[in-house]
Amino acid sequence: MASQLAIQRLKNLLSEKEELDNVVAAKIEKLTAELQRPDDHFDPVQRIVDGFINFRINKFEKYPDYYNELAKGQNPKFLVFACSDSRVSPSHILSFQPGEAFMVRNIANMVPAFNQLKYAGVGAVIEYAITVLGVTNILVIGHSHCGGIKRLMTHPEDNSVPFDFIDEWVKIGLPAKAKVIAKEGDADIEEQCEDCAREAVNLSLVNLQSYPYVQKALSDKNLALRGGYYDFIHGVLELWEVGSHISPPIIVPTP
Amino acid sequence: MLSFWHICSNCPGLTVKASRESLGITEQHKNKNNKLERVAETDDRSELFEDMKQRFLDFKKHKYMGNLEHYQNLAKGQAPKFMVISCADSRVCPSTILGFQPGEAFIVRNVANLVPPLESGPSETNAALEFSVNFLKIENILVVGHSCCGGIRALMGMDDEVDKSSFIQNWVVVGKDARSWTKAAASKLSFDQQCQHCEKESINRSLLNLLTYPWIEEKVKKGVLAVHGGYYDFVECTFEKWTLDYKEDNLKEKHGRISVKNHLFWC
Numbered sequence: 456m457a458s459q460l461a462i463q464r465l466k467n468l469l470s471e472k473e474e475l476d477n478v479v480a481a482k483i484e485k486l487t488a489e490l491q492r493p494d495d496h497f498d499p500v501q502r503i504v505d506g507f508i509n510f511r512i513n514k515f516e517k518y519p520d521y522y523n524e525l526a527k528g529q530n531p532k533f534l535v536f537a538c539s540d541s542r543v544s545p546s547h548i549l550s551f552q553p554g555e556a557f558m559v560r561n562i563a564n565m566v567p568a569f570n571q572l573k574y575a576g577v578g579a580v581i582e583y584a585i586t587v588l589g590v591t592n593i594l595v596i597g598h599s600h601c602g603g604i605k606r607l608m609t610h611p612e613d614n615s616v617p618f619d620f621i622d623e624w625v626k627i628g629l630p631a632k633a634k635v636i637a638k639e640g641d642a643d644i645e646e647q648c649e650d651c652a653r654e655a656v657n658l659s660l661v662n663l664q665s666y667p668y669v670q671k672a673l674s675d676k677n678l679a680l681r682g683g684y685y686d687f688i689h690g691v692l693e694l695w696e697v698g699s700h701i702s703p704p705i706i707v708p709t710p
Numbered sequence: 711m712l713s714f715w716h717i718c719s720n721c722p723g724l725t726v727k728a729s730r731e732s733l734g735i736t737e738q739h740k741n742k743n744n745k746l747e748r749v750a751e752t753d754d755r756s757e758l759f760e761d762m763k764q765r766f767l768d769f770k771k772h773k774y775m776g777n778l779e780h781y782q783n784l785a786k787g788q789a790p791k792f793m794v795i796s797c798a799d800s801r802v803c804p805s806t807i808l809g810f811q812p813g814e815a816f817i818v819r820n821v822a823n824l825v826p827p828l829e830s831g832p833s834e835t836n837a838a839l840e841f842s843v844n845f846l847k848i849e850n851i852l853v854v855g856h857s858c859c860g861g862i863r864a865l866m867g868m869d870d871e872v873d874k875s876s877f878i879q880n881w882v883v884v885g886k887d888a889r890s891w892t893k894a895a896a897s898k899l900s901f902d903q904q905c906q907h908c909e910k911e912s913i914n915r916s917l918l919n920l921l922t923y924p925w926i927e928e929k930v931k932k933g934v935l936a937v938h939g940g941y942y943d944f945v946e947c948t949f950e951k952w953t954l955d956y957k958e959d960n961l962k963e964k965h966g967r968i969s970v971k972n973h974l975f976w977c
Contacts, residue, residue: 500953503852506809507949509809539841544805544810547811557798558798561834574834592758602841603841625837688785692763692766694759694762
Protein backbone atom coordinates (compact mmCIF):
# COMPACT_ATOMS: atom_id res chain seq x y z
CA MET A 456 0.00 0.00 0.00
CA ALA A 457 2.80 2.37 0.90
CA SER A 458 4.54 1.69 -2.42
CA GLN A 459 1.39 2.41 -4.39
CA LEU A 460 0.90 5.70 -2.58
CA ALA A 461 4.54 6.54 -3.30
CA ILE A 462 4.16 5.71 -6.99
CA GLN A 463 1.06 7.85 -7.27
CA ARG A 464 2.60 10.84 -5.48
CA LEU A 465 5.75 10.57 -7.62
CA LYS A 466 3.67 10.50 -10.81
CA ASN A 467 1.68 13.51 -9.67
CA LEU A 468 4.92 15.34 -8.91
CA LEU A 469 6.24 14.64 -12.39
CA SER A 470 3.10 15.89 -14.08
CA GLU A 471 2.59 18.93 -11.87
CA LYS A 472 6.12 20.26 -11.59
CA GLU A 473 7.07 21.05 -15.13
CA GLU A 474 10.14 22.95 -14.02
CA LEU A 475 11.89 19.85 -12.61
CA ASP A 476 15.22 19.48 -14.34
CA ASN A 477 15.97 16.50 -16.55
CA VAL A 478 18.24 14.80 -14.01
CA VAL A 479 15.65 14.93 -11.23
CA ALA A 480 12.87 13.86 -13.58
CA ALA A 481 14.94 10.87 -14.75
CA LYS A 482 15.62 9.85 -11.13
CA ILE A 483 11.90 10.00 -10.30
CA GLU A 484 11.06 7.90 -13.35
CA LYS A 485 13.65 5.29 -12.37
CA LEU A 486 12.25 5.12 -8.81
CA THR A 487 8.72 4.74 -10.14
CA ALA A 488 9.79 1.92 -12.47
CA GLU A 489 11.52 0.06 -9.62
CA LEU A 490 8.49 0.38 -7.37
CA GLN A 491 6.28 -0.90 -10.17
CA ARG A 492 8.15 -4.16 -10.77
CA PRO A 493 5.34 -6.77 -11.01
CA ASP A 494 4.90 -9.31 -8.23
CA ASP A 495 5.26 -12.97 -9.03
CA HIS A 496 1.85 -13.89 -7.67
CA PHE A 497 -1.53 -12.20 -7.59
CA ASP A 498 -2.52 -10.60 -4.28
CA PRO A 499 -6.27 -9.89 -4.30
CA VAL A 500 -6.16 -7.66 -1.21
CA GLN A 501 -3.39 -5.52 -2.67
CA ARG A 502 -5.35 -5.21 -5.89
CA ILE A 503 -8.35 -3.81 -3.99
CA VAL A 504 -6.17 -1.47 -1.93
CA ASP A 505 -4.44 -0.08 -5.03
CA GLY A 506 -7.77 0.46 -6.76
CA PHE A 507 -9.28 2.33 -3.84
CA ILE A 508 -6.25 4.53 -3.29
CA ASN A 509 -6.17 5.41 -6.97
CA PHE A 510 -9.84 6.42 -6.81
CA ARG A 511 -9.38 8.41 -3.67
CA ILE A 512 -6.37 10.38 -4.92
CA ASN A 513 -7.48 10.91 -8.50
CA LYS A 514 -11.18 11.45 -8.07
CA PHE A 515 -12.50 11.90 -4.54
CA GLU A 516 -9.80 14.30 -3.33
CA LYS A 517 -9.78 16.21 -6.61
CA TYR A 518 -13.50 16.97 -6.71
CA PRO A 519 -14.58 17.33 -3.04
CA ASP A 520 -17.63 19.51 -3.73
CA TYR A 521 -19.03 17.02 -6.21
CA TYR A 522 -18.56 14.07 -3.86
CA ASN A 523 -19.95 16.00 -0.88
CA GLU A 524 -23.13 16.67 -2.83
CA LEU A 525 -23.39 13.02 -3.82
CA ALA A 526 -23.04 11.93 -0.21
CA LYS A 527 -26.25 13.84 0.59
CA GLY A 528 -28.26 12.00 -2.04
CA GLN A 529 -28.25 10.49 -5.51
CA ASN A 530 -30.24 11.72 -8.47
CA PRO A 531 -29.29 9.48 -11.39
CA LYS A 532 -30.94 10.01 -14.76
CA PHE A 533 -30.36 6.42 -15.84
CA LEU A 534 -31.34 2.95 -14.77
CA VAL A 535 -29.00 0.57 -16.59
CA PHE A 536 -29.24 -3.19 -16.97
CA ALA A 537 -25.91 -4.67 -18.06
CA CYS A 538 -24.35 -8.12 -18.01
CA SER A 539 -22.15 -9.22 -15.10
CA ASP A 540 -19.44 -10.08 -17.67
CA SER A 541 -16.12 -8.57 -16.52
CA ARG A 542 -15.53 -7.00 -19.93
CA VAL A 543 -18.65 -4.87 -20.28
CA SER A 544 -18.87 -2.47 -17.36
CA PRO A 545 -20.92 0.56 -18.46
CA SER A 546 -18.71 2.70 -16.24
CA HIS A 547 -15.93 1.96 -18.69
CA ILE A 548 -17.57 1.81 -22.07
CA LEU A 549 -20.03 4.64 -21.44
CA SER A 550 -18.00 6.46 -18.78
CA PHE A 551 -20.80 6.63 -16.24
CA GLN A 552 -19.51 8.68 -13.32
CA PRO A 553 -20.62 8.28 -9.69
CA GLY A 554 -24.16 9.58 -9.40
CA GLU A 555 -25.20 9.08 -13.01
CA ALA A 556 -26.58 5.57 -13.30
CA PHE A 557 -28.45 3.25 -10.98
CA MET A 558 -27.02 0.05 -12.27
CA VAL A 559 -28.08 -3.57 -12.24
CA ARG A 560 -25.76 -6.28 -13.41
CA ASN A 561 -26.93 -9.83 -13.87
CA ILE A 562 -26.35 -12.77 -16.20
CA ALA A 563 -27.20 -11.79 -19.78
CA ASN A 564 -28.69 -8.45 -18.64
CA MET A 565 -32.20 -9.91 -18.45
CA VAL A 566 -35.36 -8.21 -17.26
CA PRO A 567 -38.10 -10.75 -16.47
CA ALA A 568 -41.76 -9.85 -16.72
CA PHE A 569 -43.55 -8.60 -13.60
CA ASN A 570 -43.71 -11.42 -11.04
CA GLN A 571 -43.76 -10.58 -7.35
CA LEU A 572 -43.16 -14.11 -6.18
CA LYS A 573 -40.29 -15.09 -8.42
CA TYR A 574 -38.39 -11.94 -9.34
CA ALA A 575 -38.52 -9.67 -6.32
CA GLY A 576 -34.87 -8.64 -6.83
CA VAL A 577 -35.40 -7.16 -10.28
CA GLY A 578 -38.77 -5.72 -9.30
CA ALA A 579 -37.17 -3.99 -6.32
CA VAL A 580 -34.64 -2.29 -8.58
CA ILE A 581 -37.26 -1.03 -11.02
CA GLU A 582 -39.63 0.04 -8.25
CA TYR A 583 -36.87 1.92 -6.42
CA ALA A 584 -35.39 3.52 -9.53
CA ILE A 585 -38.72 4.86 -10.82
CA THR A 586 -40.81 5.58 -7.74
CA VAL A 587 -38.05 6.73 -5.36
CA LEU A 588 -35.24 8.04 -7.57
CA GLY A 589 -37.38 9.20 -10.51
CA VAL A 590 -35.00 8.02 -13.27
CA THR A 591 -36.07 9.19 -16.72
CA ASN A 592 -34.12 6.72 -18.87
CA ILE A 593 -33.79 2.96 -18.82
CA LEU A 594 -31.04 1.35 -20.88
CA VAL A 595 -30.70 -2.41 -21.35
CA ILE A 596 -27.36 -3.25 -22.90
CA GLY A 597 -26.34 -6.66 -24.25
CA HIS A 598 -23.00 -7.76 -25.66
CA SER A 599 -21.13 -10.15 -27.90
CA HIS A 600 -19.98 -13.61 -26.75
CA CYS A 601 -22.36 -13.64 -23.82
CA GLY A 602 -22.02 -16.85 -21.77
CA GLY A 603 -25.59 -16.63 -20.49
CA ILE A 604 -27.03 -16.27 -24.00
CA LYS A 605 -24.89 -19.17 -25.20
CA ARG A 606 -26.24 -21.34 -22.39
CA LEU A 607 -29.81 -20.35 -23.34
CA MET A 608 -29.20 -21.22 -26.99
CA THR A 609 -27.33 -24.52 -26.49
CA HIS A 610 -29.00 -26.17 -23.48
CA PRO A 611 -30.69 -28.67 -23.17
CA GLU A 612 -30.12 -29.59 -26.83
CA ASP A 613 -26.43 -30.29 -26.15
CA ASN A 614 -27.39 -32.84 -23.44
CA SER A 615 -25.17 -31.12 -20.92
CA VAL A 616 -25.69 -31.43 -17.17
CA PRO A 617 -28.36 -28.98 -16.01
CA PHE A 618 -27.43 -26.18 -13.65
CA ASP A 619 -29.73 -25.43 -10.70
CA PHE A 620 -29.73 -21.67 -10.94
CA ILE A 621 -28.23 -20.58 -14.26
CA ASP A 622 -30.75 -22.51 -16.37
CA GLU A 623 -33.68 -21.26 -14.32
CA TRP A 624 -32.50 -17.69 -14.85
CA VAL A 625 -31.62 -17.73 -18.55
CA LYS A 626 -34.91 -19.34 -19.51
CA ILE A 627 -36.41 -15.86 -19.10
CA GLY A 628 -34.95 -15.44 -22.61
CA LEU A 629 -36.81 -18.41 -24.17
CA PRO A 630 -39.07 -16.25 -26.36
CA ALA A 631 -35.97 -14.63 -27.85
CA LYS A 632 -34.46 -18.08 -28.51
CA ALA A 633 -37.68 -19.23 -30.21
CA LYS A 634 -37.67 -16.16 -32.44
CA VAL A 635 -34.06 -16.68 -33.52
CA ILE A 636 -34.59 -20.37 -34.27
CA ALA A 637 -37.72 -19.62 -36.30
CA LYS A 638 -35.90 -16.94 -38.27
CA GLU A 639 -32.50 -18.61 -38.81
CA GLY A 640 -32.47 -22.08 -37.30
CA ASP A 641 -30.00 -23.28 -39.94
CA ALA A 642 -27.44 -20.56 -39.34
CA ASP A 643 -24.15 -21.06 -37.54
CA ILE A 644 -24.68 -21.29 -33.75
CA GLU A 645 -22.33 -18.34 -33.14
CA GLU A 646 -24.42 -16.13 -35.40
CA GLN A 647 -27.61 -17.34 -33.72
CA CYS A 648 -26.13 -16.41 -30.32
CA GLU A 649 -25.25 -12.89 -31.43
CA ASP A 650 -28.77 -12.36 -32.80
CA CYS A 651 -30.28 -13.84 -29.66
CA ALA A 652 -28.30 -11.36 -27.56
CA ARG A 653 -30.00 -8.51 -29.43
CA GLU A 654 -33.44 -10.17 -29.38
CA ALA A 655 -33.08 -10.76 -25.63
CA VAL A 656 -32.52 -7.02 -25.15
CA ASN A 657 -35.74 -6.34 -27.07
CA LEU A 658 -37.55 -8.94 -24.98
CA SER A 659 -36.32 -7.22 -21.81
CA LEU A 660 -37.59 -3.88 -23.15
CA VAL A 661 -41.00 -5.46 -23.67
CA ASN A 662 -40.92 -7.10 -20.23
CA LEU A 663 -40.11 -3.74 -18.64
CA GLN A 664 -43.47 -2.50 -19.83
CA SER A 665 -45.25 -5.11 -17.71
CA TYR A 666 -44.32 -3.16 -14.56
CA PRO A 667 -47.07 -0.69 -13.58
CA TYR A 668 -44.59 2.06 -12.60
CA VAL A 669 -42.95 1.79 -16.02
CA GLN A 670 -46.32 1.93 -17.80
CA LYS A 671 -47.33 5.02 -15.86
CA ALA A 672 -44.02 6.82 -16.41
CA LEU A 673 -44.16 6.01 -20.14
CA SER A 674 -47.71 7.29 -20.52
CA ASP A 675 -46.80 10.47 -18.59
CA LYS A 676 -43.90 10.83 -21.03
CA ASN A 677 -41.42 10.83 -18.14
CA LEU A 678 -39.47 7.81 -19.26
CA ALA A 679 -37.54 6.62 -22.32
CA LEU A 680 -36.58 2.99 -22.95
CA ARG A 681 -33.49 2.15 -24.93
CA GLY A 682 -31.66 -0.97 -25.95
CA GLY A 683 -27.96 -1.34 -26.68
CA TYR A 684 -25.52 -3.95 -27.97
CA TYR A 685 -21.76 -3.76 -27.35
CA ASP A 686 -19.66 -5.80 -29.75
CA PHE A 687 -16.28 -6.00 -28.08
CA ILE A 688 -14.73 -7.94 -30.93
CA HIS A 689 -15.04 -5.03 -33.33
CA GLY A 690 -15.36 -2.19 -30.81
CA VAL A 691 -18.84 -1.24 -31.97
CA LEU A 692 -21.85 0.05 -30.04
CA GLU A 693 -25.43 -0.11 -31.27
CA LEU A 694 -28.13 1.99 -29.59
CA TRP A 695 -31.85 2.05 -30.27
CA GLU A 696 -34.98 3.47 -28.71
CA VAL A 697 -38.44 2.08 -28.07
CA GLY A 698 -41.03 4.34 -29.59
CA SER A 699 -44.80 4.13 -29.56
CA HIS A 700 -47.21 5.79 -31.82
CA ILE A 701 -50.96 6.16 -31.56
CA SER A 702 -52.41 7.07 -34.92
CA PRO A 703 -55.21 9.58 -35.20
CA PRO A 704 -58.62 7.85 -35.26
CA ILE A 705 -60.29 7.03 -38.51
CA ILE A 706 -63.97 7.73 -38.42
CA VAL A 707 -66.08 4.90 -39.75
CA PRO A 708 -69.00 6.53 -41.54
CA THR A 709 -72.48 5.38 -40.63
CA PRO A 710 -74.24 3.63 -43.49
CA MET B 711 -41.83 0.26 -33.16
CA LEU B 712 -38.05 0.42 -32.84
CA SER B 713 -35.77 2.87 -34.58
CA PHE B 714 -32.23 1.75 -35.09
CA TRP B 715 -29.04 3.80 -34.80
CA HIS B 716 -25.73 2.21 -35.54
CA ILE B 717 -22.47 3.76 -34.39
CA CYS B 718 -19.49 2.13 -36.03
CA SER B 719 -15.78 2.55 -36.41
CA ASN B 720 -15.89 3.09 -40.18
CA CYS B 721 -18.20 6.08 -40.05
CA PRO B 722 -15.71 8.92 -39.51
CA GLY B 723 -18.24 11.42 -40.78
CA LEU B 724 -20.51 10.57 -37.88
CA THR B 725 -17.67 10.96 -35.38
CA VAL B 726 -16.73 14.41 -36.62
CA LYS B 727 -20.35 15.58 -36.56
CA ALA B 728 -20.88 14.37 -33.00
CA SER B 729 -17.86 16.19 -31.62
CA ARG B 730 -18.69 19.46 -33.38
CA GLU B 731 -22.13 19.59 -31.90
CA SER B 732 -21.68 20.05 -28.18
CA LEU B 733 -25.47 20.06 -27.82
CA GLY B 734 -25.47 22.28 -24.77
CA ILE B 735 -24.34 19.63 -22.36
CA THR B 736 -22.61 21.18 -19.38
CA GLU B 737 -19.18 19.80 -18.65
CA GLN B 738 -18.48 19.89 -14.94
CA HIS B 739 -14.99 19.61 -13.52
CA LYS B 740 -13.36 19.66 -16.93
CA ASN B 741 -9.88 18.28 -16.48
CA LYS B 742 -7.49 18.09 -19.40
CA ASN B 743 -5.84 15.03 -17.90
CA ASN B 744 -9.07 13.10 -17.64
CA LYS B 745 -11.44 13.60 -20.53
CA LEU B 746 -14.00 11.29 -18.96
CA GLU B 747 -14.70 13.45 -15.93
CA ARG B 748 -17.96 14.76 -17.26
CA VAL B 749 -21.52 14.60 -15.95
CA ALA B 750 -24.53 15.20 -18.16
CA GLU B 751 -26.64 18.03 -16.82
CA THR B 752 -29.38 18.34 -19.41
CA ASP B 753 -32.80 16.81 -19.04
CA ASP B 754 -33.33 16.63 -22.79
CA ARG B 755 -33.30 12.94 -23.57
CA SER B 756 -32.09 13.21 -27.14
CA GLU B 757 -29.08 15.17 -25.89
CA LEU B 758 -28.35 12.45 -23.32
CA PHE B 759 -28.43 9.97 -26.17
CA GLU B 760 -25.90 12.06 -28.12
CA ASP B 761 -23.76 12.30 -25.01
CA MET B 762 -23.74 8.51 -24.67
CA LYS B 763 -22.55 8.17 -28.25
CA GLN B 764 -19.69 10.59 -27.59
CA ARG B 765 -18.67 8.76 -24.43
CA PHE B 766 -18.50 5.47 -26.27
CA LEU B 767 -16.38 7.02 -28.99
CA ASP B 768 -14.07 8.50 -26.33
CA PHE B 769 -13.74 5.07 -24.72
CA LYS B 770 -13.02 3.49 -28.07
CA LYS B 771 -10.40 6.08 -28.99
CA HIS B 772 -8.61 6.43 -25.66
CA LYS B 773 -8.88 2.99 -24.14
CA TYR B 774 -9.89 0.35 -26.67
CA MET B 775 -7.64 1.43 -29.56
CA GLY B 776 -4.82 2.20 -27.12
CA ASN B 777 -4.86 -1.36 -25.77
CA LEU B 778 -6.08 -3.24 -28.82
CA GLU B 779 -4.17 -6.45 -28.19
CA HIS B 780 -5.48 -6.65 -24.62
CA TYR B 781 -9.08 -6.11 -25.78
CA GLN B 782 -8.69 -8.67 -28.56
CA ASN B 783 -7.48 -11.22 -26.01
CA LEU B 784 -10.41 -10.38 -23.75
CA ALA B 785 -12.79 -10.92 -26.65
CA LYS B 786 -11.67 -14.56 -26.76
CA GLY B 787 -12.56 -15.16 -23.12
CA GLN B 788 -12.68 -13.71 -19.64
CA ALA B 789 -10.80 -14.99 -16.61
CA PRO B 790 -11.61 -12.57 -13.80
CA LYS B 791 -10.16 -13.26 -10.37
CA PHE B 792 -13.02 -11.48 -8.58
CA MET B 793 -16.72 -11.79 -8.31
CA VAL B 794 -18.15 -8.63 -6.76
CA ILE B 795 -21.64 -8.21 -5.37
CA SER B 796 -22.45 -4.55 -4.84
CA CYS B 797 -25.42 -2.24 -4.61
CA ALA B 798 -27.13 -0.75 -7.67
CA ASP B 799 -26.67 2.71 -6.06
CA SER B 800 -25.27 5.11 -8.68
CA ARG B 801 -22.50 6.22 -6.33
CA VAL B 802 -20.86 2.88 -5.67
CA CYS B 803 -19.78 1.30 -8.93
CA PRO B 804 -16.90 -1.10 -8.18
CA SER B 805 -15.24 -0.24 -11.50
CA THR B 806 -14.92 3.33 -10.27
CA ILE B 807 -14.18 3.06 -6.56
CA LEU B 808 -11.99 -0.02 -6.74
CA GLY B 809 -10.67 0.58 -10.24
CA PHE B 810 -11.61 -2.78 -11.73
CA GLN B 811 -10.58 -2.76 -15.37
CA PRO B 812 -12.21 -4.78 -18.19
CA GLY B 813 -11.55 -8.46 -17.54
CA GLU B 814 -10.91 -8.18 -13.79
CA ALA B 815 -14.24 -8.56 -12.04
CA PHE B 816 -17.52 -10.35 -12.70
CA ILE B 817 -20.03 -8.00 -11.12
CA VAL B 818 -23.55 -8.42 -9.81
CA ARG B 819 -25.45 -5.36 -8.65
CA ASN B 820 -28.78 -5.45 -6.86
CA VAL B 821 -30.64 -3.43 -4.24
CA ALA B 822 -28.61 -3.38 -0.99
CA ASN B 823 -25.98 -5.90 -2.23
CA LEU B 824 -27.88 -8.83 -0.72
CA VAL B 825 -27.08 -12.51 -1.20
CA PRO B 826 -30.16 -14.69 -0.65
CA PRO B 827 -29.54 -18.10 0.98
CA LEU B 828 -29.93 -21.39 -0.93
CA GLU B 829 -33.36 -22.07 0.58
CA SER B 830 -34.91 -18.96 -0.95
CA GLY B 831 -34.76 -20.59 -4.40
CA PRO B 832 -33.39 -19.46 -7.76
CA SER B 833 -32.69 -15.78 -8.33
CA GLU B 834 -30.43 -13.67 -10.52
CA THR B 835 -27.85 -13.41 -7.72
CA ASN B 836 -27.36 -17.13 -7.21
CA ALA B 837 -27.42 -17.75 -10.98
CA ALA B 838 -24.48 -15.37 -11.24
CA LEU B 839 -22.75 -17.08 -8.31
CA GLU B 840 -23.17 -20.47 -9.96
CA PHE B 841 -21.74 -19.16 -13.22
CA SER B 842 -18.77 -17.36 -11.71
CA VAL B 843 -17.77 -20.08 -9.23
CA ASN B 844 -18.40 -23.16 -11.39
CA PHE B 845 -17.73 -21.88 -14.93
CA LEU B 846 -15.29 -19.02 -14.51
CA LYS B 847 -13.62 -20.51 -11.43
CA ILE B 848 -13.14 -17.17 -9.74
CA GLU B 849 -10.93 -17.18 -6.64
CA ASN B 850 -12.44 -14.34 -4.64
CA ILE B 851 -15.96 -13.21 -3.84
CA LEU B 852 -16.26 -9.69 -2.48
CA VAL B 853 -19.56 -8.37 -1.10
CA VAL B 854 -19.41 -4.57 -0.90
CA GLY B 855 -21.88 -2.56 1.17
CA HIS B 856 -22.01 1.20 1.56
CA SER B 857 -23.16 4.17 3.59
CA CYS B 858 -26.62 5.77 3.24
CA CYS B 859 -28.06 2.68 1.57
CA GLY B 860 -31.69 3.22 0.60
CA GLY B 861 -32.41 -0.51 0.51
CA ILE B 862 -31.11 -1.06 4.06
CA ARG B 863 -33.05 1.99 5.19
CA ALA B 864 -36.20 0.44 3.73
CA LEU B 865 -35.37 -2.82 5.54
CA MET B 866 -34.92 -1.03 8.87
CA GLY B 867 -38.05 1.06 8.40
CA MET B 868 -40.50 -1.64 7.40
CA ASP B 869 -42.97 -3.46 9.66
CA ASP B 870 -42.37 -7.07 10.67
CA GLU B 871 -45.14 -8.05 8.26
CA VAL B 872 -43.98 -7.69 4.64
CA ASP B 873 -46.23 -5.56 2.43
CA LYS B 874 -46.85 -8.07 -0.35
CA SER B 875 -47.50 -5.36 -2.93
CA SER B 876 -44.02 -3.89 -2.50
CA PHE B 877 -41.19 -5.38 -4.52
CA ILE B 878 -38.68 -3.49 -2.42
CA GLN B 879 -39.92 -5.07 0.80
CA ASN B 880 -40.22 -8.52 -0.79
CA TRP B 881 -36.54 -8.28 -1.74
CA VAL B 882 -34.89 -6.58 1.25
CA VAL B 883 -36.54 -9.02 3.64
CA VAL B 884 -33.58 -11.28 2.68
CA GLY B 885 -31.69 -9.12 5.20
CA LYS B 886 -34.15 -9.67 8.07
CA ASP B 887 -31.60 -11.43 10.32
CA ALA B 888 -29.30 -8.43 10.08
CA ARG B 889 -32.24 -6.21 11.01
CA SER B 890 -33.17 -8.31 14.06
CA TRP B 891 -29.59 -8.33 15.27
CA THR B 892 -29.26 -4.58 14.78
CA LYS B 893 -32.49 -3.78 16.60
CA ALA B 894 -31.36 -5.96 19.52
CA ALA B 895 -27.76 -4.75 19.69
CA ALA B 896 -28.16 -1.09 18.76
CA SER B 897 -31.60 -0.20 20.08
CA LYS B 898 -30.35 2.87 21.94
CA LEU B 899 -28.81 4.46 18.85
CA SER B 900 -30.54 6.85 16.43
CA PHE B 901 -32.26 5.45 13.35
CA ASP B 902 -29.44 6.67 11.09
CA GLN B 903 -26.83 4.98 13.27
CA GLN B 904 -28.86 1.79 13.37
CA CYS B 905 -29.01 1.85 9.57
CA GLN B 906 -25.23 2.07 9.41
CA HIS B 907 -24.88 -0.90 11.75
CA CYS B 908 -27.33 -2.84 9.65
CA GLU B 909 -25.43 -1.95 6.47
CA LYS B 910 -22.36 -3.68 7.89
CA GLU B 911 -24.20 -6.55 9.58
CA SER B 912 -26.06 -7.42 6.39
CA ILE B 913 -22.72 -7.83 4.60
CA ASN B 914 -21.77 -10.45 7.18
CA ARG B 915 -25.14 -12.16 6.81
CA SER B 916 -24.58 -12.26 3.06
CA LEU B 917 -21.17 -13.86 3.60
CA LEU B 918 -22.86 -16.52 5.73
CA ASN B 919 -25.55 -16.97 3.09
CA LEU B 920 -22.81 -17.60 0.51
CA LEU B 921 -21.78 -20.64 2.52
CA THR B 922 -25.29 -22.15 2.31
CA TYR B 923 -24.37 -23.08 -1.29
CA PRO B 924 -22.48 -26.40 -1.03
CA TRP B 925 -20.33 -25.72 -4.09
CA ILE B 926 -19.16 -22.48 -2.48
CA GLU B 927 -18.58 -23.93 0.98
CA GLU B 928 -16.59 -26.80 -0.47
CA LYS B 929 -14.19 -24.47 -2.26
CA VAL B 930 -13.81 -22.16 0.74
CA LYS B 931 -13.03 -25.18 2.89
CA LYS B 932 -10.36 -26.32 0.41
CA GLY B 933 -8.85 -22.86 0.36
CA VAL B 934 -9.36 -22.29 -3.41
CA LEU B 935 -12.02 -19.64 -2.92
CA ALA B 936 -11.82 -16.70 -0.50
CA VAL B 937 -14.84 -14.72 0.65
CA HIS B 938 -14.44 -11.06 1.63
CA GLY B 939 -16.66 -8.28 2.91
CA GLY B 940 -16.12 -4.60 2.14
CA TYR B 941 -17.79 -1.36 3.29
CA TYR B 942 -17.49 1.90 1.35
CA ASP B 943 -18.31 5.05 3.30
CA PHE B 944 -18.77 7.76 0.69
CA VAL B 945 -19.30 10.51 3.23
CA GLU B 946 -15.76 10.19 4.62
CA CYS B 947 -14.35 8.30 1.61
CA THR B 948 -13.05 5.34 3.53
CA PHE B 949 -13.02 1.65 2.71
CA GLU B 950 -13.08 -1.20 5.21
CA LYS B 951 -12.29 -4.73 4.15
CA TRP B 952 -12.31 -8.10 5.93
CA THR B 953 -11.99 -11.75 4.96
CA LEU B 954 -14.16 -14.60 6.22
CA ASP B 955 -12.16 -16.91 8.47
CA TYR B 956 -13.79 -20.23 7.72
CA LYS B 957 -14.43 -22.38 10.77
CA GLU B 958 -16.82 -25.27 10.31
CA ASP B 959 -18.31 -25.07 13.80
CA ASN B 960 -19.24 -21.40 13.25
CA LEU B 961 -21.94 -22.33 10.84
CA LYS B 962 -23.78 -24.84 12.96
CA GLU B 963 -25.57 -22.10 14.92
CA LYS B 964 -28.28 -20.37 12.88
CA HIS B 965 -27.37 -16.98 14.24
CA GLY B 966 -23.65 -17.66 14.54
CA ARG B 967 -21.33 -14.70 14.44
CA ILE B 968 -18.81 -14.90 11.67
CA SER B 969 -15.13 -15.03 12.33
CA VAL B 970 -13.01 -12.66 10.28
CA LYS B 971 -9.36 -12.10 9.57
CA ASN B 972 -7.26 -9.44 7.83
CA HIS B 973 -9.60 -6.63 8.84
CA LEU B 974 -8.26 -3.46 7.20
CA PHE B 975 -9.37 0.15 7.13
CA TRP B 976 -8.22 2.61 4.46
CA CYS B 977 -8.72 6.33 4.62
